[in-house]
Amino acid sequence: MAVRMMELFHGSLDALRYEPTAKRIRVCRSGELVADTQDAVLVWEPRRIVPSYAVPITAISAHLVPAGAESGDDDTDRPGRDHALLDPSVPFGNHTCAGTEFDVIAGEDTAGAGAFRPDDPDLADYVVLDFDSFEWREEEEPITSHPRDPFKRIDVLASSRTVRVEFEGTLLAESSRPKLLFETMLPVRFYLPRDDVAVRLQHSDTVTYCAYKGRASYFSVPDGPRDIAWTYHDPLHDGELVRDRICFFDERVDVTVDGVRRDRPSTPWS
CATH class of the missing domain: 2.170.150.40 (Domain of unknown function (DUF427))
Structure with missing residues (x-):
């Protein structure tokens, strides 16, 4: 077997x-x-x-x-x-x-x-x-963050899937030109052009580091959820294709891809 x-x-x-x-x-x-x-x-x-x-x-x-x-x-x-x-x-x-x-x-x-x-x-x-x-x-x-794992990798692929992101019924973003980031043992992430974000995002003081992508800066929605999205302004070479794109926490929002609602993943960030 x-x-x-x-x-x-x-x-x-x-x-x-x-x-x-x-x-x-x-x-x-x-x-x-x-x-x-x-x-x-x-x-x-x-x-x-x-x-x-x-x-x-x-x-x-x-x-x-x-x-x-x-x-x-x-x-x-x-x-x-x-x-x-x-x-x-x-x-x-x-x-x-x-x-x-x-x-x-x-x-x-x-x-x-x-x-x-x-x-x-x-x-x-x-x-x-x-x-x-x-x-x-x-x-x-x-x-930064931790040593790179030789048994882990990320792939970033351009896609024509239509991705719609909502929070409690409010549209946050919708795009048919996402970059999909596939990372070993983590859910797929949808990185969207800033122009396809439908709400005003407010910069947060939160910063995290990824061994593969670099320094992440976070955004909150005014009068809404905090630290709901992030971006890489100056990514490491593995993350270059998602530079300045916006990614929302799938664990905290509702994501629909080509009309199909995705289950919220369970991760340390849920």
Whole structure:
């Protein structure tokens, strides 16, 4: 019997997973070099849906200090511990496998940043670094949000489907020239020309980062829903085809495509 690829991916979510990378990885904190290596690996702790980088302990030029706490499956008092899936909003310190926590002390920065060595023989010589606490480069390119997953990609395709977006019966946008963005394990997103948005949008202070598309700016509808849509003013190369287009949260609005109402997807943004 054939196996659906998505079932293979989801079937391994409860396992500690890793994958070597051929990229040169450089890590800095407060202007100080922490690690420079061509032997990094990507690590997914159990139930984590995005990877973190682990670097060889021997590649770390900063001070690695034991945090004095063991972490593992018996640690039940941390927020997010009971989530079925751990998305990037769940802090790095919520570890879902046994291991040892460290503080990384770089230069005059005495606050330290998180590191974790899983209790696993394949990763015994590595420490996973808290992505948000460091500045990262893959080769010469800075990266944001989290490491790019080699088993995930985005495709942007021009379409002639008619997309209609409503909120509680009010038309927000309608377009027959959308760009459809397909991203592994996420619902299709409809990026619409600004001219096809039917309501006035108000810029929000909310900003998020995507490892594949870059910095997203958000919009609210005056006297209506907040942070209901977003755009990429200066996207990374993978998102160039949706530059300055508007995308609405399918989870929070009603989307009709070619006359057929779509179910609202269930995601971390629902």
